[in-house]
Amino acid sequence: MTNLFSVFDPSTNIFNLSINWLSTFLGLLMVPSMYWFIPSRYSILWNSIIINLHKEFKTLLGNSGHPGSTLMFISIFSMILFNNVMGLFPYIFTSSSHLVMTLSLALPLWISFMLYGWINNTTHMFAHLVPQGTPNILMPFMVCIESISNIIRSGTLSVRLAANMIAGHLLLTLLGNTGPGMSYMLLLLLIFTQIALLVLESAVAIIQSYVFAVLSTLYSSEVN
Template sequence: MMTNLFSVFDPSSSLFNLSLNWLSTFIGLLMIPPMFWLMPSRYHIIWNSMLLTLHKEFKTLLGQSGHNGSTFIFISLFSMIMFNNFLGLFPYIFTSTSHMTMSLALALPLWLSFMMYGWINHTQHMFAHLVPQGTPAVLMPFMVCIETISNVIRPGTLAVRLTANMIAGHLLLTLLGNTGPSLSITLAMFLIVAQILLLVLESAVAIIQSYVFAVLSTLYSSEVN
C-alpha cells in the first residue's frame, strides 16, 4: 500500500538483493558505441548537429572571456540530464532526475566551483555584482542582502526546478493510469488518448528542462568571468 502520493517514485527495483535503481543512469552509455561507426547514421548526424548548435549558443553566452572547451562541460550536462529524463518515460525504469539526490548533486558542485573560482580570481568583480549599477546609496545594504540571498539559493532553485518538473508529469501520468481499470471502454479510450498526449508533452519537458538547466549553469558561469 502506498504510504503517500509520492511513494510511487521511491526506488524499489532490485536483483539478487542488489539495488539497480541508479543503474538506469548508465543505460544511455549503450547508445554511444554506434556513434563511432565509420559511416555516420541518421541518429549520429542529428545528434552532432544538435550539439553543434548548443556549442554555438553556449559560446555566445560565455562571451570572449570564456575558456576554450568550457562549453563541452555544459553540453555533457545537457546530454546526461536529457538521457535520464527520457529514460524515465519508459515503464519500469527509475527516473533518477526526479530525486533531489541526483539534481542537487549536479547543481551544488557546479555552483560551488563557480563561486570559488570567482571569489578567488575576480574578487572585486564579484563584489561589484552584489550592487547593481545605478543603485542609490540608501538602498545599497538592502541590495547586497537581496543579491546575496538570490545567489545562495541558485543551486536549490536549479535542483528543485528539474525535480519538480519531472515529478509533476510522472505523477499525473501515474494517477490517470491508476484510474484505467475502473473506467468503461469509452472513457478508457479517452484516457489512452490523454495519456499519449501527456507522454508527448513529457518528452518536450524532458528536453526543455535539460536545456534550461544547462543554459542557467552557463549563465552562472559567465557571471564569474
C-alpha cells in the same frame, strides 16, 4: 500499503544493492553508434544538436570563457536529457526526479563557480552584488537580495528539474490508476489524454535539460 510517491522510490534490491540507479547509465548505450563508419540518422541529429549547443554556449560564455568549457555543459545537457527521456519508458527508474541526483550535479558546479569568482575576481563579485543604477538608500537591501539569490542558485537549479520530472510522472500515474473503473468511451478519452501528456512530457524532458545547462552556463559567465 504504498503511498503515491512509491513509484519514484529506488526500491529494487538485489544482493542488498539499489539497482534502480543503474538506469542513469542507460544513456551510454547510445554512444557506440557515434563510431560507426557510416553515421546513422541518430548520429547526424545528435552531432547537429551538439554543434548548435556549442555555438550557443560559446556565445553565452563570451570572450572570457575558457577553451573547451562548453564541453562540460554539453555533457551535463546530454546526461540529464538521456535520463529524462529514458524515464518516460515503463519500468525505467527516473534518477533525475530525485534531489540526490540533481543536487549532485548543481552543488559542485555552484561551489566551483563561487570559489573561482571570489578568489580570482573578488572586486567584480562585490560589484555584482549592487546592480548598476541602484539608489544609495536601497544598496544594503540589494546586497542582501543578491546574496540570497546567489546562495539559493544550486537549490533552484536542482529543485526545478526534480519538481518538473515528478509533476509530469505523477500526473501520468494518477490518470493511469483511474483506468480500470472507467467505461469504454471514457477509457478511449483517457488514452488520448495520456498520449498528449506523454508528448508534453517529452518536450518537458528536453526543455528542462536545456534550461539546466543554459543557466549553468550563465552562472559561470557571471564570475568571469
